[in-house]
Amino acid sequence: MPTTEEVRADLAEIVNEVAGVPVNDVQLDKSFTDDLDVDSLSMVEIIYAAEEKFGVSIPDEEAKNLKTVGDAVAYIERAAA
Amino acid sequence: MVWGSDGDQAPLIQQTQPWDAALAWDPWPYRATEGDANWPTLKMEGNPVFKWASYTMAKTAAEALDAAGVRAEDLDVFAPHQANMRITDAMFRALKLPSRVVVARDIARQGNTSAASIPLAIEALLESGEAHQRPDLSDHRLRRRTGLRRSGDHPALKSGSKRIHPNHHQRSTVHAHHRGSPRRSCRDRQ
Numbered sequence: 001m002p003t004t005e006e007v008r009a010d011l012a013e014i015v016n017e018v019a020g021v022p023v024n025d026v027q028l029d030k031s032f033t034d035d036l037d038v039d040s041l042s043m044v045e046i047i048y049a050a051e052e053k054f055g056v057s058i059p060d061e062e063a064k065n066l067k068t069v070g071d072a073v074a075y076i077e078r079a080a081a
Numbered sequence: 082m083v084w085g086s087d088g089d090q091a092p093l094i095q096q097t098q099p100w101d102a103a104l105a106w107d108p109w110p111y112r113a114t115e116g117d118a119n120w121p122t123l124k125m126e127g128n129p130v131f132k133w134a135s136y137t138m139a140k141t142a143a144e145a146l147d148a149a150g151v152r153a154e155d156l157d158v159f160a161p162h163q164a165n166m167r168i169t170d171a172m173f174r175a176l177k178l179p180s181r182v183v184v185a186r187d188i189a190r191q192g193n194t195s196a197a198s199i200p201l202a203i204e205a206l207l208e209s210g211e212a213h214q215r216p217d218l219s220d221h222r223l224r225r226r227t228g229l230r231r232s233g234d235h236p237a238l239k240s241g242s243k244r245i246h247p248n249h250h251q252r253s254t255v256h257a258h259h260r261g262s263p264r265r266s267c268r269d270r271q
Contacts, residue, residue, distance in 0.1 A: 017174065041127075041167050041171075044132045044135075044171075048132065049174075060128075060129065
């Protein structure tokens with residue numbers, strides 16, 4: 001079971017690859033849209049890549065609620081548990 | 082070649098108003114305050130269509146590669162339907178194509194030309210020489226060896242992918258999947 005920091009780091013790699021955001025900027029308290037300037041299409045890609053990477057399912061109705069990096073990490077941890 | 086359609090996604094792109102009111106509208110004599118037709122428009126759910134287009138197309142593309150016995154890393158050129166640059170980028174990432182693969186980005190010049198987009202994009206790549214700039218292949222060898230990949234979708238969310246082997250007749254397996262019918266496969270000459 002990966003730690004919270006490991007999930008955050010892996011998610012940061014995905015956000016970096018998809019949206020070009022520096023990995024060190026992808027911290028738990030950051031908002032994808034307001035702080036990291038991730039648009040809605042990039043979020044679709046990030047969610048898809050996260051599903052592949054972590055082996056979890058993130059339905060569209062759940063994805064809409066993932067406002068911050070911390071929201072996404074917490075969801076992934078719950079879904080993978 | 083791999084192709085199919087996904088009727089479950091019909092609500093994602095739809096006409097929300099019937100033509101009846103517009104067809105019944107008599108514009109003469111024109112009165113600005115009344116009688117303007119309620120013109121039908123198309124409505125699209127952008128994010129779900131982006132998701133479908135990017136990942137369903139990537140999936141059919143991967144199936145087409147499997148059917149042709151080719152790995153993604155063996156490709157030299159990738160020519161998807163030119164609907165949207167973001168979809169092209171997402172497909173490129175989903176297919177895990179090597180960065181050296183030449184990607185058709187003709188949408189920047191031509192826009193979305195619908196069914197014509199793939200042949201136009203391929204022609205543009207060949208005409209510009211962009212696909213010929215690999216240092217390890219001469220023009221002749223490129224044309225003989227290059228595995229061109231093309232992949233297209235459609236407003237009705239039909240999809241198809243085909244591996245092209247220029248100047249080379251090669252048999253490959255075609256998998257066709259239609260809603261309501263069992264999956265079937267047949268042989269097709271490319």
